[in-house]
Every structure is written in C-alpha cells, then in structure tokens.
Amino acid sequence: MYDPTARRRLGRTALHVTQFGFGTAPLAGFRTTIPEADAVATVDAAYAAGVRLFDSSPYYGYGRAELRMGAALRDRPRDDMVVSTKIGRWMTPVPRGAKVEGMRQGGLNFHPTFDYSYDGVRRSLDQSLLRLGMDRVDIVLVHDVDFWTTGDRGVLEARFSEAMNGAYRALADLREQGVIGAIGVGLNEADMSARFVRAGDFDCVLLAGRYTLLEQRALDDFLPLCEQRGVGVIIGGPLNSGILATGARQGAKYDYMDAPKGVMNRVARIEAVCARHDVPLAAAALQFPLAHPAIAAIIPGAVSRDEMTGNFALMRRPIPAALWDELRVLGLLDPRAPVPA
16 A cells, blocks of 8 residues: 655656656547546646646647646646656647548647657647646656557657657757756657667656556566666556456456457456455556556546546555465466565
8 A cells, every 4th residue: 555645756866756646648538528627627636635746748639638737737836746748749730621640539629740859859848838838847758659659660760760869869958958857758668668768868767558467578678777777667557548447347448449358368367366355456556566666656547536536545555465475376467576565
C-alpha cells in the first residue's frame, strides 16, 4: 500500500513528483466523449486529492487535453506541481469541410505534423504553452519514436536520427538554459526507450504499458539501465489500457484495442489470484510498478472524477505478501520483479 501523495525524486533531477500522477490522454475524448466541465472537474479532483504530477501531449485530442489540463491548473500555485508535456508533433487548423486521413475521433479540428527537428521543438513547445496558459513546463518528452507508433522500420530509423540530431539538442539547450527542468522520452516500447537512454543524456523516461502486472520485459534491459544511469522512470498505462481494471471481460481493452485471447487468459489467471486474496485487480496493478527503485511515479488516466478518485483510493489498499508469492509460483510474475512491501 502507498500514500499516493508522497513524493519521490525523479532520477537525478531536482524535481520531486507525487508517486501517483495524472495522465490526461483519456480526457482528450478518444475513448468516450467527455464534456468540457466534466474533464476540468476530473483534473480538479486530482489536484484536490493531492496529486501534483500532471502529464499531457499535443497529440492527445490534437490539443484538447492540454487545453483542459491548463484550464484546471493554470491558476494553481505553479511551484507546487510538476507539469509534463511532449514534443514531436505540432498542430495546424484543418480547413472547414476538409477531411484528413488517419485523424482520430474526439479531437479538435487540428492536424498533427510530425517534426523532431531543432526548430520543431520550439514550435511545438510554444503551442503547448499557449494551450496550457503557462509560462513553463517542467518535463518535456520526445514522443512516439517507436515501432508501435510508426509500424515501419525505415520511418522509425529516420525519426530516431532526426530526434537525436534535432530535438535532443534543442531540449538539452533548453535544459542548460533553465527553461525546462528535465528532458526525456515518452514511448510505448522498453527496447526503444533503452536505445534513447544510451544515445543521450536524458533525465527520465515515460514508458507506457510495458512494465505492469501483466508484463515485465522491461526488466531485461531497460530498467537495469535506468538504475545504472540514474534515469527516472514514470509508468504510463499501468492498467494496460483498461484490462487490468475491468479484468478479462468481453470488450476489455489492451493497447487501446480489444484484448487478444492470450492476454485475456493471462489476466483471468491474475484476477483469480487477486480474488483469492480479496484484493481488487486494479489495486495490485496500480501498486506493483512502484516497488521498482527506478520508478518514481505511475500516471493512470481517468475519464471521470469517480474513476480518478477510485484509482487514488486503491493505492492505499493493503495487499498481502502471499498474493505476490502466489503470482510468482504460478509463473504470472517475473521472479526478478520487486514487489510492494
């Protein structure tokens, strides 16, 4: 069990983040339509509960998530929280009546353009600051330079090269100037995250969905590397897009899509162990990543106040050591994985 408002130092930086943070991707409306007032109220509820780490991206709702997060936070005491956003895409308005292939539902009428160049960082960051209504952000992450996003090795290599030769240099300069407090990457793959950590002097990594109660392959290379280099880790998607909250139910989501049979079967077995120990599956899933010494915080998203406050409360749920022992015995948890005390 954890105090969700307790703070941990983010790697070697001067930033201290609450170990339970708030991710704003769901507020963009991709999963379900969320009225503006309800979205702002959800962020307000997180702040009122004591959450002080908030993460967003221009890509979430093509600006909608940053606008909503800013509306809730911009008049709060700025030095009391850590605000994170991402670069790699900037937005242009879509002409009235035009349709852009590949755009996701729920977003504002803006078209994202990939850009990991030096100048692209400033363009993206300036847009983000305007949407947030803030004069600075604390963490800036290179977003979505992974195969999961590109689906093409050639494109991935080109973006990695551009990011290291352009975006990384721009972010390092801004960090040196004191404009931002930490730089890193926000990715969906542990292997690609490790590649970035080896390629540059990054402070932190936001790894989405790849170190969870369901999968722990990040223990092979990525997490030991971060420990060795003092790189702080934030875990996004600790519920693997929802299946570790709902359990193996019809329509359960994994990586934003319907969960495949193998994932459903594994989650059902984990869920059965949790039930035997009278522990909600989501409580075990939310608490598990924080036992690793490289991990500073988790940032589950939420689509409502109730979902946010429910997840927050599950952080304080006691979990018996016997639950983790049984998961290991059944081969459902990597034996190398640290577990909550």
